Amino acid sequence: MKLLMLGGTEFVGRAISEDALARGWEVTVFHRGHHAPPPGTTAVHGDRTAPGGLDALAEGEWDLVVDTWSGAPTAVRDSARLLRGRAGGYVYISSRSVYAYPAPAGLDEDGPLVEGSPDAEATAYAEDKRGGELAALDAFGDRALLVRAGLIIGPWENVGRLPWWLNRIARGGPFVAPGRPGLPLQYIDVRDLARWSLDAGAAGRGGAYNLVSPVGHATMGSFLEACVAATGAGAEPRWTPDEVIEKAGVEPWTELPIYLPETELHAYMFGGDVTKALEAGLVCRPVEETVADTWAWLQALGGVAPHRPDRPRKGISAEQEAALLGS
Numbered sequence: 001m002k003l004l005m006l007g008g009t010e011f012v013g014r015a016i017s018e019d020a021l022a023r024g025w026e027v028t029v030f031h032r033g034h035h036a037p038p039p040g041t042t043a044v045h046g047d048r049t050a051p052g053g054l055d056a057l058a059e060g061e062w063d064l065v066v067d068t069w070s071g072a073p074t075a076v077r078d079s080a081r082l083l084r085g086r087a088g089g090y091v092y093i094s095s096r097s098v099y100a101y102p103a104p105a106g107l108d109e110d111g112p113l114v115e116g117s118p119d120a121e122a123t124a125y126a127e128d129k130r131g132g133e134l135a136a137l138d139a140f141g142d143r144a145l146l147v148r149a150g151l152i153i154g155p156w157e158n159v160g161r162l163p164w165w166l167n168r169i170a171r172g173g174p175f176v177a178p179g180r181p182g183l184p185l186q187y188i189d190v191r192d193l194a195r196w197s198l199d200a201g202a203a204g205r206g207g208a209y210n211l212v213s214p215v216g217h218a219t220m221g222s223f224l225e226a227c228v229a230a231t232g233a234g235a236e237p238r239w240t241p242d243e244v245i246e247k248a249g250v251e252p253w254t255e256l257p258i259y260l261p262e263t264e265l266h267a268y269m270f271g272g273d274v275t276k277a278l279e280a281g282l283v284c285r286p287v288e289e290t291v292a293d294t295w296a297w298l299q300a301l302g303g304v305a306p307h308r309p310d311r312p313r314k315g316i317s318a319e320q321e322a323a324l325l326g327s
Helices: 011-022 073-083 125-143 162-170 190-202 220-231 242-247 264-270 275-279 287-300 318-325
Strands: 002-006 026-031 042-045 062-067 087-095 144-149 151-153 173-178 187-189 207-211 235-240
Touching (some): 002 011, 011 190, 062 073, 073 125, 087 190, 125 144, 144 190, 162 220, 190 207, 207 275, 220 287
Parallel strands (some): 002 062, 026 042, 062 087, 087 144, 151 187, 173 235
């Protein structure tokens, strides 16, 4: 198989490129040149937001294109149009954020969606991802695979969620464990996302798929227990109810990454129906493996994970945590 990876140097794109290489595929990585692509790939450079930025892709044929773009839908539109006659299929890594909010738990791929346009400039994340989906569909039709990922964690993470928890717990001592131990989580290991996306793309699948673990695959308790075990730290979770966190003015998701209180937002983020993806071969590794492998990767980097400049820093301050632990 010949894969064209649009991106391919960080987090999701990196995991997909690495998986394709492990299969023996021929991988071309198109990127701006800011980060080194995985060894074994062929790198071509261009900036999708600049005039003539796709010139390096004017020639060539590929069995599959994978695109992780999350900015202006016009970038997906222009790439997909350029490649539609020279690629077998187009895999667009989208997001479950394309579903209109609020959405009930158990929502499948036929749920109501936000508005989007393939001709739009960047507006907001959900609308941009929906516009990207429409751009891929316009160019590739039923050869377009829309991978609606949920929360993504694992090695190469450059958003700061799991790395923050691992570094905090590694410092030891009592720490704020938000919500309750049985609070269900729903996420996807980036390597499981990569494997399924390439399998499905190679099989010629098209259309939309929710790609995230089954509801309750992990809980807040099992996730934090895995972090304690992986780091080997003498850290002690202090379970802190939703209402105490809210009263303290601490923001879920950003100041306490991954955690959401049991509201309609929790149902929206952690309650998606994944029957379709499971029937199409999705396998999710245990949370303990995801956490342990991410800790090993983080340690190899000296504990400092890369961070996307367009995403806010995660985590509460030591002062906020002390106040919560004392409440």
